[in-house]
Amino acid sequence: MTETTSQSGEHSTTRFWLAVTFVIILVQIVSQYLMGRIWICECGYVKLFEAGVNTPGNSQHIFDWYTPSHIIHGFLFYGLGWLVMRKKPLTAKLALAALIEAGWEILENSPIVIDRYRKATMAVGYSGDSILNSGMDMVSMIAGFFFAARMPVWLTVAIAIAFEILTALIIRDNLTLNVIMLVWPIEAVKTWQGAL
Template sequence: MRHLPRWAWFAILLLLLAATAGILLAMGREPICKCGSIKLWHGEVVSSENSQHLTDWYTPSHIAHGLIFYAALHLLAGRLGLMPRLVIATVVEAAWEIVENTEAVIQRYREATIALDYFGDSVLNSVSDIAAMWVGFALAARLPVWASVALLLAMEIGVALVIRDNLTLNVLMLLWPLESVKAWQAGG
């Protein structure tokens, strides 16, 4: 399977993207924002349109996923080659997008984080999140390790400073919510 032509790998990636979108639609996720528009960027975090458009303040978290997946798969499965590892990363990211949009996880976000009005991602946003992971994966494949680490830190610190949230805080608050972090995120 490692020796598939490049077009076949891209076809597999597109099939995974389409399958994820189909599953999310079958789960009852909104195809696009209920507002009826599609925006390239939506920067208001506390908004019913957050996680509904192409990109938002959580897009860097998905780029970070790509950087992290590349590093992990390079260490654990480096013999597989780049495209098979990208397919594995896509399966993991797609699985997260599906799990993230289950009622149980949406409810957990509402209970454990400051995302009180979070109702899940639109299918468009989930598909864009997977594409953002691809960007991170591609960057990690081309950048020196120090540059990937610097990019990851810059995104995490930058997003935390702007919206008081990022990938690290998101994982922390989902798995082990801390009232002090929740208060800080709320601006207290």
């Protein structure tokens, strides 16, 4: 096999997995539209960053205090891809990461999980993400994925820990607490979070 043929095969594989990733993102968006999710905030405008947590604008705009959690998703999903798909190209690992993130975004915005958030976590008024916010959660995950693919493990871990500490201090929530409270709620944590 010539070098040109090999490069052509690599480009085809890259294009294939990028197309798969694009289709996964499209399915995420269409699924949420069919679930009745709104495109943008009901307020009628788009903000770059929503600083409020228990506000109607949370999870409705481009970025919010949960964006770091989605970046950490990218770190974790890259690590998973590295473990289970070592011989596959980076774009195949990206497709796996996008599939997991899209699955979570669809599940997170289903009535059963929205209701669970309202009952078990600090997100008392949570009504789900706008399609814009959910799409930007995917973009944040992809940014985290590529960061983890390019940077040293120690730096990726340090940034994940910094994000977790920062969001815990500012909004009394982070990825770790979110998972704990969704799966196994702790009343003391819920009380502490509610005092914000």
